[in-house]
Amino acid sequence: METQQTHDSPSNTVLEVLRTMSDFAAATSNSPEYTQQATTAADAVSTRFLGLEKTSLNILFGKTIIVAFFAQFVLFYIAWWFNPSFTKNRRGLAWVLTLCSACWLLFTTSSEIGYLRTPLWSYLGWEQAGLVGPDGATTTANIFSYWLPSFHAWALQLGASSHSSLLQDMTFENLLLSLSSVESAKVLLSERFTIKVLAGQYLRWLMSLPFFSLAPLNPPQLISETAPYFLGGGGRLLLSLENFPRESVWSSLLCGYFVAYCAADLVIGRMHYPEHIDPASGYIHHLFYTWLIWQLGRHGQLSIFLICGGVLEVSTIFLASGYMYPHLREDFWFPSSFFLVRIVFVGFMLHETIFNFNTPSGGCVIYFLALLMHIFWFNKYVQGLKRRTRRAQKELQEKQEQEQQLVESNSDDKDGGVRYTAATATATATTNSTFQLRVKKTKSRS
Structure with a gap:
């Protein structure tokens, strides 16, 4: 009796594999671990948008970007309407949004300036956060x-x-x-x-005075929610890193407005002043800072942008005002303020991030790159100032030479006129004397 062997068709084999996979998936999905992991992943997706956690401050940050983006167009065209001269002065027109952004950043960070912030926040009843350090004798930092x-x-x-x-x-x-x-x-x-x-x-x-407490503290400080702002009886002035990160409404408003400004400036610039959008200070600057703020938002540290946001814009106000209104431009306020806030202050913050306070990954690198960029800009401005000075001196010298030539030509004309008058008078006198002599000879003959 022959033994009959049965062979499954390819279609039956595929169906069996699919059925097995389905049974395995059903069994796995009913396991508690898988259910918990899926729920956690779904919650993570639902509580984040573009990598940012959906907190109240981040939602305010996103809304500020949308509202401030359209507000940039309103501010731009209102400023243009009130100043029709911007039609010819497109360079000044290119600085309208920059001036508005600088003023806003300076306003929102004014509540973070050293001793000015302490009474303000106490008056408003807001929470105080700082760092806990050793006793006052050792926290008296030494610069x-x-x-x-x-x-x-x-x-x-x-x-x-x-x-x-x-x-x-x-x-x-x-x-x-x-x-x-x-x-x-x-x-x-x-x-x-x-x-x-x-x-x-x-x-x-x-060295025990508050000013010298800006120097690194040893041992390193620890974060605390109840510690006072200022330590060691003296305290730390300016915008100390010991008060950050601390997320607040101000940080969301500032960062949202700045991202909106960067986007609107590129859009409006392409329409009205494309020749005045510098690749370094325009596209690269705006895109880099947008990415940087997004990274800070992902880690819940938008308030770190408050440290330098408004302080660095002091020099921008002078620069933008000089371009918008050339008659107000001076070669003192902008370079002096730029040197103080963008080189000295950023150098101090770099010193803080390296020796004193822990910052997010790459924090000191960002300060270092910013310091190099500011030094490059300052050197570029100084070189341009030298060129303008030499050009002005050359134009003044040429003008003085032209005036001297004009004076000499006028003097020559006067001398020539005098000589011409004298020659004419001599010729006239000679003619008269000759005529009179002829008259006498005629009379004598007659």
Whole structure:
């Protein structure tokens, strides 16, 4: 009896594979782990948009971008309507939106300036956040700890080897009392370490002032939600990194407006002033900062943009005003403010990010690149200022030469006129005398 072998057709094999996969998927989908992972993934997708978490501040950030984008067109055409001269001055027209953006950034960051912020936020009843550091004695930061360590060590040890009990107890309060009598003054001035002790006390007091607490703190600070803004009894001035990140309405409004400005400036620029959109300060600058703000928004750190946002725009206000209204342009305010806020201040912030405070990945690199770019811009401005100065001097010299030639030509004309008048008078006198001589000869003949 022959044994009959059955062979599955290809179609039956495919159906079996699909049925097996379906059964496996059904069994896997009913497992608790898979259900939890799917729910978490769905929640993550539903709570994020373009990589940004859908928080109230990020939603405000997105709405600000939309509203401010259309507001840029309104501001632009209103400014053009009030200043018809921009039709010919397209370079000034190109700076209208930049001036509005600079003013807005400066306004929104004004609440973050050192001691000005503390009473303002306390008055409004907003939460205070800062960093917890060691006790006040060690948090009295020393600006020389990185820049001039040898001077720092010398100042702290200055006069410490004095053997006089009088000098060891000497302070500024009892100094005048010690000089009140002749005997005590002689004793004080006879000590060879007097000047060193007094100088050391003065320097130690000077380095405990708030200004010098801008330097790196050691050991590193820890983030706390309840610590005061300023540490060590002196505090940190300007826009200290110890107060960031702290998300707020201001950070969402500022970053949203700036992204809208970058987009609108490129769109309007293509329509009305394409020849004045510089590749470096236009396309690259706007696209880079849009990407940077998006990265900060992804990590919930939009407030970091408040650190330098308004401060750096001080010089922009002078530059934009000079282009929009050439009669207001001066070669002092813009370069001086640019040097202070975009080179000195950014250099200080780079120092902070390297030595003092932890920043997001690449934070110090961004400050370093910004500092290099600002130095390049400043050098470019100085070179342009030199060219304009040489051109103005050359034009002035040519004008003076033309005026001198005109004066000389007028002098020659006057001299020529005098010589012509004298020659004419001589010729006339000769003619008259000849005529009179002929008349006399005629009379004598007759």
